Amino acid sequence: MDPTALIMLAVIILLVVVLVAKTVLLVPQATASVIERLGRYRTVAQPGLNLLVPFFDRVRARVDLREQVVSFPPQPVITQDNLTVSIDTVVYFQVTDARSAVYEISNYITGVEQLTTTTLRNVVGGMSLEETLTSRDAINTQLRGVLDKETGRWGIRVARVELKAIDPPPSIKDSMEKQMRADREKRAMILNAEGTRESAIKTAEGQKQAAILGAEGQKQAAILTAEADRQSSILRAQGDRASQYLTSQGQAKAIEKVFAAVKRAKPTPELLAYQYLQTLPKMAEGDGNKVWVVPSDFSKSLEGFARSLGKADEDGVFRYEPPEQTEEAPPAEAVEDAVQEWFDTSTNPEVAEAVRAAEAVARKEVPRPGEFGTHVPAPRPGITGTSSTTPDNTELEQS
Numbered sequence: 001m002d003p004t005a006l007i008m009l010a011v012i013i014l015l016v017v018v019l020v021a022k023t024v025l026l027v028p029q030a031t032a033s034v035i036e037r038l039g040r041y042r043t044v045a046q047p048g049l050n051l052l053v054p055f056f057d058r059v060r061a062r063v064d065l066r067e068q069v070v071s072f073p074p075q076p077v078i079t080q081d082n083l084t085v086s087i088d089t090v091v092y093f094q095v096t097d098a099r100s101a102v103y104e105i106s107n108y109i110t111g112v113e114q115l116t117t118t119t120l121r122n123v124v125g126g127m128s129l130e131e132t133l134t135s136r137d138a139i140n141t142q143l144r145g146v147l148d149k150e151t152g153r154w155g156i157r158v159a160r161v162e163l164k165a166i167d168p169p170p171s172i173k174d175s176m177e178k179q180m181r182a183d184r185e186k187r188a189m190i191l192n193a194e195g196t197r198e199s200a201i202k203t204a205e206g207q208k209q210a211a212i213l214g215a216e217g218q219k220q221a222a223i224l225t226a227e228a229d230r231q232s233s234i235l236r237a238q239g240d241r242a243s244q245y246l247t248s249q250g251q252a253k254a255i256e257k258v259f260a261a262v263k264r265a266k267p268t269p270e271l272l273a274y275q276y277l278q279t280l281p282k283m284a285e286g287d288g289n290k291v292w293v294v295p296s297d298f299s300k301s302l303e304g305f306a307r308s309l310g311k312a313d314e315d316g317v318f319r320y321e322p323p324e325q326t327e328e329a330p331p332a333e334a335v336e337d338a339v340q341e342w343f344d345t346s347t348n349p350e351v352a353e354a355v356r357a358a359e360a361v362a363r364k365e366v367p368r369p370g371e372f373g374t375h376v377p378a379p380r381p382g383i384t385g386t387s388s389t390t391p392d393n394t395e396l397e398q399s
Helices: 003-023 098-103 108-125 129-134 136-154 170-265 269-283 298-309 332-343 349-362 391-398
Strands: 024-027 031-037 040-045 048-051 057-064 067-078 084-095 156-167 310-312 318-320
Touching: 003 024, 024 031, 031 098, 040 057, 040 098, 057 098, 067 108, 067 156, 084 108, 084 136, 098 136, 108 136, 108 156, 129 136, 136 156
Parallel strands: none
Antiparallel strands: 024 048, 031 040, 031 057, 067 084, 084 156, 310 318
């Protein structure tokens, strides 16, 4: 084949390829392309396949339609109280109109940065340092409102504006740290004092409650001790009375037995005189009985004593004759029944009730802190009673 023809074929193929490349335009998603024809705005190519007129249409700019985050360097700002602070800002914005973003401003990112700086100075200039440090949300809201309004003609929508850092001067930082440290120490001292006060109050309340409960316990113990002493005294008195009665009864029976034995032996005056004379040395054994004088009518006394024992028989000896029973003596069982009441140690019902009430109070659980003020019932004062209902016990209690 002729070389000239080959060259011509290659040129034609190259022109076709260039023509196709100039005609077809592929736009990615979330991207817009501004198309110009012969230097004038023609249209905005949307994502996808777009056809152009070769050598007449061209792409002026490609614009990212996604939300962009731009962090601007720290900006020195003077507050209302003439203090210079350094503020870092972050702006979130999105291009909504690619044509305005290309033709209304040469560089919309630089425009947003400068507009943010000037707006920030205006907003912070009307606040003090303390308000600036504590009013970040208010500053963010004002900045977003101004920026969104001013950048709307550029085809940009400002979504958010955030203050990253607010750095006051080093001297102000030191003063603030000292103030914060003093505030923390003050709060710590206040909390310490509050804790000490609460602890003292709780301790005093506990001591007060313990003293009251101790007094109540001592009171109940004194009541029980007094009741026990009273019962013990009553029982001791009853025992002494019964003991005396039994002693006297024994002595009476012993005397009666001796007297009956003497009568049964039918002693003569000579025997009685002999026994009397035998007793005289024992009577003189004491230190104060050195001399004992026998009375002159001693024989007459013995004779009278013998007559009291009986009548004289024909031989002149007095014989004992038991006296006639004029009244029938009460049976021994009746006497024992009457005396048996002296040994009755059963407890009076009222006394038992008072003792049970005192024991219940003594066993009562001690109330917890914060429950102070509960009334502890005490047994009724003035309860009187005896362990027996016999008339003799009543006389003993009255005595």
